[in-house]
Amino acid sequence: MKRSTDDRARLLRIISLCLSIEKKGGNPFEVEVKKALETLRRYLPRWKVLEDFALDAETLNQISSIVRLQGNWIKHRSSTLFVDPLLIELKVKMLEPEKLLTIFRRTWHPIIEMDRLSDKRVEEAVDYWNQLLSLEERMIKLPEPSGVLDLTSIEELIKSRIINEESFTGLLQKFWIELKEKAAGEGRIPYWSFIYAPSYEETVLRAYLTSFLITYGFATMEIEPMEEEAFLIPHMEPKENAFKEQMISVPISIDYELWKEMAEEKKFV
Amino acid sequence: MSEDTATYVRKVKRAAKILLYRRHRQPGVKGWELRRALGKDYVKIVDLLSQQLSSLGFRVSRVYEDAVDPKNPTTEQLDRARFYVTVKDPLTASDLVMSGWRVDDVAALVVTVSYIISKQGKALRTDVEQILREKFPKWRVERSLNRFIRQGYISESEDVLFLNWRARAEIDQKTLIKLVISGETSPTTDQDSDNP
Numbered sequence: 001m002k003r004s005t006d007d008r009a010r011l012l013r014i015i016s017l018c019l020s021i022e023k024k025g026g027n028p029f030e031v032e033v034k035k036a037l038e039t040l041r042r043y044l045p046r047w048k049v050l051e052d053f054a055l056d057a058e059t060l061n062q063i064s065s066i067v068r069l070q071g072n073w074i075k076h077r078s079s080t081l082f083v084d085p086l087l088i089e090l091k092v093k094m095l096e097p098e099k100l101l102t103i104f105r106r107t108w109h110p111i112i113e114m115d116r117l118s119d120k121r122v123e124e125a126v127d128y129w130n131q132l133l134s135l136e137e138r139m140i141k142l143p144e145p146s147g148v149l150d151l152t153s154i155e156e157l158i159k160s161r162i163i164n165e166e167s168f169t170g171l172l173q174k175f176w177i178e179l180k181e182k183a184a185g186e187g188r189i190p191y192w193s194f195i196y197a198p199s200y201e202e203t204v205l206r207a208y209l210t211s212f213l214i215t216y217g218f219a220t221m222e223i224e225p226m227e228e229e230a231f232l233i234p235h236m237e238p239k240e241n242a243f244k245e246q247m248i249s250v251p252i253s254i255d256y257e258l259w260k261e262m263a264e265e266k267k268f269v
Numbered sequence: 270m271s272e273d274t275a276t277y278v279r280k281v282k283r284a285a286k287i288l289l290y291r292r293h294r295q296p297g298v299k300g301w302e303l304r305r306a307l308g309k310d311y312v313k314i315v316d317l318l319s320q321q322l323s324s325l326g327f328r329v330s331r332v333y334e335d336a337v338d339p340k341n342p343t344t345e346q347l348d349r350a351r352f353y354v355t356v357k358d359p360l361t362a363s364d365l366v367m368s369g370w371r372v373d374d375v376a377a378l379v380v381t382v383s384y385i386i387s388k389q390g391k392a393l394r395t396d397v398e399q400i401l402r403e404k405f406p407k408w409r410v411e412r413s414l415n416r417f418i419r420q421g422y423i424s425e426s427e428d429v430l431f432l433n434w435r436a437r438a439e440i441d442q443k444t445l446i447k448l449v450i451s452g453e454t455s456p457t458t459d460q461d462s463d464n465p
Contacts, residue, residue, distance in 0.1 A: 112353075
């Protein structure tokens with residue numbers, strides 16, 4: 001019993017060493033691959049339960065990653081980019097900031113890009129400004145509630161159609177699957193085509209849910225610069241760093257008139 | 270002008286608009302986006318645009334997904350690559366002054382990038398901080414590294430720093446390492462002036 005515990009601990013140590021080298025970029029030749037494989041071969045007949053076989057497989061997987069890293073290590077050392085980190089460390093410590101500036105100037109090729117404002121965007125901005133209430137009007141307080149304040153039950157919220165019987169997360173998941181299915185061919189789908197529904201309320205709800213899909217990293221919005229048409233691109237897996245990344249907001253207004261026009265034209269039906 | 274030539278001219282103009290106008294938070298355009306807008310011969314169109322821009326001192330650069338640039342890229346590799354318009358020739362001293370970079374920030378970036386390159390594209394943040402702290406105070410080191418992360422020159426994951434898309438698009442890594450090792454910066458003195 002003790003022996004198998006020791007054996008497992010040994011394999012876990014090998015895995016830990018491999019992971020540490022892979023993560024921190026250390027020298028992969030610090031892992032004695034041959035010895036590790038011999039250990040695996042020696043231990044294999046002793047394993048009896050599934051967990052031990054899984055541990056054996058995981059160790060083998062990590063060792064194979066180290067072999068891959070060793071290959072990359074040799075490739076890098078033989079490339080023109082290889083230089084001893086210690087040498088770089090010594091050199092940069094010796095160089096004055098002014099000299100480093102000259103080096104940077106000779107190696108830096110900055111990206112060129114331009115911001116632009118299209119006629120359509122200016123038109124939208126003017127519309128937005130005209131429709132926007134003055135700050136004073138927007139700051140008017142809502143009247144005090146006349147009835148007795150009480151907590152609203154879930155049933156009442158469902159009855160008032162404020163929330164659905166399904167959980168919001170569940171709803172979002174379903175919506176994400178729908179987006180993936182609809183965008184399956186081209187990998188993306190026009191925004192308006194996706195959010196359009198036979199009723200105005202449903203269209204607004206779909207736009208609302210879409211905004212969450214994008215914010216939570218389930219999808220990305222892409223705007224064609226020439227046509228200024230928005231597209232939705234679903235991610236196969238939710239993007240983990242969606243909140244960490246710097247985000248931008250894209251305001252899209254949906255009013256009843258616009259929806260009516262879409263419905264009349266049956267452009268997206 | 271033949272019909273073919275007219276089509277190419279139109280496509281080159283369109284490519285210039287797509288590549289120069291900011292469209293995403295991150296600059297540059299993916300190969301597949303260019304293919305969709307310009308057709309399957311988009312690489313040829315982009316090369317033509319690059320030739321046109323060359324006379325103005327710009328070029329179209331490609332950054333492949335893999336750290337090492339393929340010699341003969343496949344269609345898939347080109348589709349996944351990101352295309353940028355960058356300055357072609359090394360900047361003059363006055364260009365750099367106009368860019369708004371402080372000398373200490375530039376020094377910190379050169380040290381950071383060259384050290385990460387020497388460590389095969391990833392290095393512990395603590396190691397980079399240790400080198401920078403030889404010459405800069407702690408608060409400045411922290412601020413500089415965080416700024417480089419924000420600007421896309423480096424990225425950080427679990428205390429490990431990596432070269433990010435901007436360093437790969439804008440910095441000539443081979444020349445950087447060569448110059449840091451040799452410490453040789455004099456051959457460009459004749460380029461330091463804006464005057465021919």
